[in-house]
């Protein structure tokens with residue numbers, strides 16, 4: 001269990017090392033204060049995976065370093081039952097002149113492992129890295145991927161109660177990343193807690209039970225991952241939005257499940273939303289691999305020079321399975337005048353694995369040709385749920401969708 005109460009951290013920014021000296025000698029202030037974290041509180045229960053999201057410089061790494069005891073907060077309390085380990089900035093806690101093996105002992109000791117524990121686990125740690133004889137070379141000769149292998153292996157073998165996972169993992173090659181993810185999954189299954197910092201929102205949605213959104217060192221949102229991630233992504237879109245009318249973000253209301261989360265400027269209104277089959281009959285379920293029409297009508301309250309229309313399909317984990325809008329499809333819809341209705345119909349084939357899928361819609365104005373817009377007018381999340389049922393004529397497969405495989409077999413005598 002981790003409890004973080006009211007934690008704050010300030011950094012002193014000096015323009016040059018000389019300023020630091022001048023400050024000591026003259027006792028005048030030669031630095032600027034930067035509040036990297038302000039009054040952050042949260043808990044991580046045993047077995048829980050907590051996500052941390054936020055833009056560059058939000059304070060995520062500072063928070064991880066505090067949890068790992070590498071830096072001390074100026075205010076607040078952190079209480080941890082057991083050890084917190086993980087991959088911090090590559091090379092932290094290593095001595096570049098020492099070999100990989102020597103660093104296992106040095107870094108392992110820093111992570112609270114005894115000499116006996118290290119002797120017993122040394123071979124396991126080395127084997128996990130798959131570094132071969134390079135483990136006996138000084139680590140100054142290592143690539144960043146090799147350092148990451150060593151750092152990860154020591155951290156996961158140090159018997160932590162909580163493991164910190166951040167973007168440092170992405171330094172590893174695809175093979176080792178998969179190996180790390182399997183080790184993290186095994187750690188989670190044994191009841192370990194995880195704190196996961198990432199800019200990959202689909203990964204956060206898949207892995208995290210709860211999520212924390214920080215911005216400029218402040219805790220902006222904390223709770224159910226899906227709602228926090230939607231809110232975070234909407235905040236980013238709000239920054240990009242250049243329209244005259246303010247883009248209001250609406251958070252999911254846990255009390256009233258009928259209330260949809262999303263964003264709007266009030267300049268476009270949704271009139272209806274339906275799923276239709278190929279015979280234009282309204283449906284709420286469909287056999288996998290059949291065609292579906294996503295059909296909606298909107299009413300404008302202002303002229304839209306170049307309106308664009310989109311849909312988002314998400315699975316039960318909240319992962320985006322497919323997202324498309326007319327701008328990314330290379331379309332340039334005609335001008336749509338104020339106080340007019342528009343009927344939008346996306347025809348899609350549905351080769352998805354049976355299950356429930358949520359549909360969201362988005363309407364924007366003036367596309368940049370790459371799926372970003374000058375004005376974001378309306379987004380409504382989880383407007384409709386479509387139940388995809390098995391198609392008896394289909395092959396049996398596992399995964400997300402039917403890739404309709406063809407196989408060629410050739411036997412040699």
Ligand SMILES: Nc1ncnc2c1ncn2[C@@H]1O[C@H](COP(=O)(O)OP(=O)(O)OP(=O)(O)O)[C@@H](O)[C@H]1O
Nearest residue numbers: 011012034036054055056057058059060061062063
């Ligand atoms: N050692 C330091 N000295 C001075 N300022 C620092 C130091 N470390 C971080 N900062 C500042 O503190 C703020 C938070 O930085 P932090 O690295 O925690 O952000 P982050 O959310 O991890 O960003 P990113 O997503 O880019 O990794 C930033 O403004 C950064 O410049």
